[in-house]
Amino acid sequence: RSPAALPAGTPVPPPLRGLLRPARPTASPAGANGVAGEVTEPDGVAGAWRERLAALPPSERAPALVELVRAEVATVLGHAQVEAVDRDFPELGLDSLMSVLLRNRLSLLAGIPLAATVAYDWPSAERLAEHLYAELSGALADEAAAAGPPEGDPRHEPTRPDIPTVERRRETGRSLPTLYRQVCETGDVVSAMHLLVSASLAAPTFGHDEGARHAIPPLRLASGADGPALVCVPGFATNLGRPWYAGLAGPFDGERDVFELRHPGVDTGVAVARDLETLAELHAATVRRQLGDRPYVVVGHSMGGSAAHAVTARLAADGAPPAGLVLVDSYHVTPDREAEPWLLAMPARIPAAVGERFDSAVDDLTLLALGAYTRMFRGWDPQPIQVPTLLVRACEPLPDMPERWRSSWPLPHDTVDAPGSHLGVLEENAPTTARAVREWIDALAPGRGRTA
Structure with a gap:
């Protein structure tokens, strides 16, 4: 290795x-x-x-x-x-x-x-x-097809009848998760990502005209009526079913709503968005459908920060911009950095930690989606948007990070440093990160905050 x-x-x-x-x-x-x-x-x-x-x-x-x-x-x-x-x-x-x-x-x-x-x-x-x-x-032959929970049960949020559920099938034999894990275990995480990017060219895709059929309702991670809701955009790697923002959402429960968007193909769904425009448009439609005219702030961590900016730009272009954009230890991956092993080792940490169990915990499409969405952001440059932006930077480096390891963003933004590493800011140090986000949102007012 x-x-x-x-x-x-x-x-x-x-x-x-x-x-x-x-x-x-x-x-x-x-x-x-x-x-x-x-x-x-x-x-x-x-x-x-x-x-x-x-x-x-x-x-x-x-x-x-x-x-x-x-x-x-x-x-x-x-x-x-x-x-x-x-x-x-x-x-x-x-x-x-x-x-x-x-x-x-x-x-x-x-x-x-x-x-x-x-x-x-x-x-x-x-x-x-x-x-x-x-x-x-x-x-079950004796049951009506419409069987479900009792009407009015407060424990359930209604599902959207206009978004059909499509079954996801798992293939047998030598799977892409096995191949990806085995390449990761050699230590060559650059080749492991190239494997996924190349394989993703064969992934099933959908265009913007099919977005409604492939829309996935967001996860509600916290509930509350105070302040703007948080709409969190995850990265593209699987987190083995656990929401990426579960740790960050905890401190906000009882205070404000926290939702996590889900990328089609990653753990759920049957196809991948055809291009970045389709992905941003689909997520923007989900946000508008979920929140209507309510105020909200978009949050993105790691590569999810790039996706969060793209979604925010789309929402702003549609005339429904968020009150703010929060980038939690996000990196703008320029062409000269996209092959750096320390960056590509981040998604590889999960198969390295789980071992052979990774092969049955993840299906092919989840990894094809990681490759496809990573490919979409190659050479991507964020465009200026009139939305106040905060960059929360981790204070502790991960092993083998380069000398200039601190996260950065190429557009104007406010900056706050938070305890913890790139991973820890959303886990063991999540309460401190949540406090920094809350204080910045509370300080937002017309004319305050820098726009990106």
Whole structure:
């Protein structure tokens, strides 16, 4: 492994630390071939739950599925009693790899494809079971296709009927995740990224005229009515199902709404935006649909900062600019820097940390999307926009960063330094980052702040 690419001591982001745990037996629900709460070996037959539920009277299927899901959640979290998981997943400590392992297990047992973010979209055993039941209803002969949660249930936000759900299929055999991980493990992260960029030319794509069909509702990470909402734009690498901004959103919960946009193809969706214009247009439409005339601020971290600027520029051109743009340790990657190993080692840290489990946790399209969106920003220059901009710079370098390692932005902006590394500003140092963002937003007023 090349010292310049992935040196010993390369930091693993907190969501990935301590996640490689041995498989555990399943805590069986009541009536599931065992005494309630006792530990038994799981039935691993693909689609086993369909037959199990179909054998029950229709009125008993939904409650039975709740118990089955509770047992799987207990297994992933290592609890011997299913009662221990009767809280929302964030409170239970369900982290990145655990959420993917849970997704994989539920997808196998239910016999249906599930998004990598399913545990964050439906963050409790009961809500996740209700979602699965709605997905399974078409496969159960006695159930109506429109089966779903009771009308008016406050735990659920309505889904948009004009955005169809398209199933995502996982291919078998030697996968792109395996190839990418193996190249990363040689230390040649430059070649690993070239692999993805080249392969992305064959990715399924969609144009601006198909945007509505491929729009993905944003994740709501925090709720509150004070101040402008935050609309967060992630980078293009998978975070194994965990929202990129989960750490930053925590300090804002109860204060203001925090949403995270999702790039088509990365963990969810069936195609990649054809070009940068299509991507920016799609995200801008999502923001307008979600927030209407409410004030909001766009936030972007790392390469997500470039995407955030592109989305902000599109919103401004459409006459609905945000109140501000926050770039959290973002780098403008110019042609002379795009092959620097320390930059390309950032997305490579996840397969390096997870190892062979990465191969089944990530599908081909997720990596094709990383290559495609990285390719779109090659040679990209941000254009000036009349939106106040803040650059939050990390104070601690990652290993093997160059002498001039501090993040920078080529357009006018305010700057604040925050404790932590490039990764830490959104994780262990997220409360301090959130405070800096909050103070800057509170200070915004007509004529204040620099525009980019």
